[in-house]
Amino acid sequence: MIAVEELLLKGGDLLRRGDWSGAREAFAAVLAGRVDPACEAAAAEGVAAACWWLDDDAEVVGRYEQAYRCYRAVGDDRGAARVAAWLGNHAAQFRGETAVAQGWFRRAGRLLAPLSEGEEHGLLALFEGMAARMLGDCAAALELAERAMAAGRRVASPDLEIQAMALSGTAYVGRGQVRRGMRLLDEAAVAAFAGEVGEVGSVWIPACYLVQGCEQARDWERAEQWCERVLDFCSRFDLGSPFARCRTHYSTVLLWRGDWAGAESQLRRAADDLQARRPRFATEAWARLGELRRRQGRWDEAAELFRLCQDLPAARIGRAELLLDQGDAPAAVEIAERALDGLGAEHRMERAAALEVLIRAAVAAGRKDPLAHAVAELTEIARGVDGDAMRASALWAQGVQCGALGDDRRAITLLATGVELFERARGPYDAARARLDLARALAVNGRTGPAAEEARAARNTFERLGATGDARRASGLTRGRVGGALTPRQIEILRLLAVGLTNKEIAERVTLSEHTVKRHVANILTRLDLPSRAAAVAYASRADLL
Numbered sequence: 286m287i288a289v290e291e292l293l294l295k296g297g298d299l300l301r302r303g304d305w306s307g308a309r310e311a312f313a314a315v316l317a318g319r320v321d322p323a324c325e326a327a328a329a330e331g332v333a334a335a336c337w338w339l340d341d342d343a344e345v346v347g348r349y350e351q352a353y354r355c356y357r358a359v360g361d362d363r364g365a366a367r368v369a370a371w372l373g374n375h376a377a378q379f380r381g382e383t384a385v386a387q388g389w390f391r392r393a394g395r396l397l398a399p400l401s402e403g404e405e406h407g408l409l410a411l412f413e414g415m416a417a418r419m420l421g422d423c424a425a426a427l428e429l430a431e432r433a434m435a436a437g438r439r440v441a442s443p444d445l446e447i448q449a450m451a452l453s454g455t456a457y458v459g460r461g462q463v464r465r466g467m468r469l470l471d472e473a474a475v476a477a478f479a480g481e482v483g484e485v486g487s488v489w490i491p492a493c494y495l496v497q498g499c500e501q502a503r504d505w506e507r508a509e510q511w512c513e514r515v516l517d518f519c520s521r522f523d524l525g526s527p528f529a530r531c532r533t534h535y536s537t538v539l540l541w542r543g544d545w546a547g548a549e550s551q552l553r554r555a556a557d558d559l560q561a562r563r564p565r566f567a568t569e570a571w572a573r574l575g576e577l578r579r580r581q582g583r584w585d586e587a588a589e590l591f592r593l594c595q596d597l598p599a600a601r602i603g604r605a606e607l608l609l610d611q612g613d614a615p616a617a618v619e620i621a622e623r624a625l626d627g628l629g630a631e632h633r634m635e636r637a638a639a640l641e642v643l644i645r646a647a648v649a650a651g652r653k654d655p656l657a658h659a660v661a662e663l664t665e666i667a668r669g670v671d672g673d674a675m676r677a678s679a680l681w682a683q684g685v686q687c688g689a690l691g692d693d694r695r696a697i698t699l700l701a702t703g704v705e706l707f708e709r710a711r712g713p714y715d716a717a718r719a720r721l722d723l724a725r726a727l728a729v730n731g732r733t734g735p736a737a738e739e740a741r742a743a744r745n746t747f748e749r750l751g752a753t754g755d756a757r758r759a760s761g762l763t764r765g766r767v768g769g770a771l772t773p774r775q776i777e778i779l780r781l782l783a784v785g786l787t788n789k790e791i792a793e794r795v796t797l798s799e800h801t802v803k804r805h806v807a808n809i810l811t812r813l814d815l816p817s818r819a820a821a822v823a824y825a826s827r828a829d830l831l
Contacts, residue, residue, distance in 0.1 A: 410433040477492065502670055575603050634670075644682050717747055718743070
């Protein structure tokens with residue numbers, strides 16, 4: 286019996302230190318002999334805990350269920366509730382089995398109800414909050430995180446309190462309360478890395494949520510300060526699929542900074558690792574790799590990658606961008622709107638990317654209503670975010686809207702400031718795309734020299750990055766032409782037509798007779814050999830004239 290107790294103590298110590306294989310071996314040695322149900326329960330729970338980090342799903346479920354039965358057999362409802370909570374967490378986080386997760390959570394809650402408060406009560410609240418966050422219910426996640434934090438303080442469990450603080454932070458970020466959320470995430474990460482937690486595994490949630498929060502908030506400076514430390518920690522303790530998921534999120538930082546080779550390296554390693562360990566999460570890497578391929582002009586590959594993960598919001602947004610690249614603005618509007626429909630109001634930061642592509646598509650398709658609503662919402666989201674990247678996005682959106690409505694002078698001012706902020710945030714690709722919009726506004730305003738200069742700067746950036754499609758679009762403007770066969774007046778009318786104005790409304794805007802505008806529209810269709818006004822707008826989008 287002494288040997289069994291020593292093995293259980295050894296396994297527990299190895300778990301706390303992050304030696305998952307050693308812990309598994311120690312606990313398995315206990316199960317290999319004849320032991321009483323209480324020792325069997327503890328050993329089975331230990332094997333399951335180690336296998337959770339080793340990505341051995343079958344062993345996790347089997348051993349936790351074994352532990353649950355043993356704890357129930359000996360009347361240890363606290364132990365049974367603890368492993369029930371872990372079974373629910375595993376079902377939610379790694380299998381997406383919401384009903385199974387809720388069943389285990391409810392069972393754990395029923396077992397804990399008559400017991401005095403312990404760490405298990407807070408653990409259950411933490412896991413339920415994490416599941417709520419995955420489903421997009423940030424309000425429930427916040428309530429449960431607060432409950433878990435309070436329990437952690439009362440039972441003197443820093444591991445529980447710090448993990449719950451991180452959950453609270455990521456829920457605030459998801460709701461658009463970014464400043465508050467990121468402060469909590471910073472604090473949780475500092476405490477975890479400083480050694481305030483008793484178990485290595487307790488560092489994972491603060492570290493993972495911090496990287497995700499930086500990505501959502503586009504706080505690239507904060508991400509750079511933290512990511513190297515997070516990745517180093519993950520690699521030192523062989524965190525398996527959590528490490529691969531950190532690589533996936535880190536790739537977005539590299540993509541933003543213009544290190545596309547580095548982003549591809551991280552994504553390929555993450556995708557291979559996740560496909561082998563957790564196939565369900567490989568789609569996250571595929572969606573980001575699809576966006577990289579789209580930017581590189583490798584459209585067929587991008588389309589296939591987006592197809593593999595078509596249910597993810599990131600893949601839908603990527604498909605909308607791809608359709609817009611290919612000139613199908615109406616379809617891009619439709620997909621962007623569907624992506625937004627699938628993201629509730631609680632997903633404020635995730636909605637930002639969908640709003641951006643909707644704005645680009647709405648301008649190209651001449652759709653006024655979605656444009657106005659999208660710009661207003663994106664601007665509101667940016668107000669709650671610290672950092673140049675989101676402010677730049679909001680200014681860009683306002684500038685594009687002004688240009689679509691014919692207010693080119695205002696558009697130029699807003700777009701120029703947006704470019705400056707994108708560059709200050711060290712986002713070369715987004716800065717170059719905003720430069721192209723600035724070049725168009727300058728050209729329509731008759732300032733062809735500055736327009737060509739901005740277009741050349743954008744083209745040089747695109748070529749350096751390897752963004753071949755964007756580089757081709759920039760090349761037309763570098764030669765000082767906006768539309769080739771069309772005159773400046775015809776391009777001006779085409780742009781107003783694109784935002785849905787009637788001939789009468791266009792005539793009032795440009796101070797011409799309605800008859801003259803009608804003749805201009807007819808000449809545009811003739812010169813472009815197009816059958817309709819809608820076809821002219823689609824052509825303008827493909828030719829990058831809007």
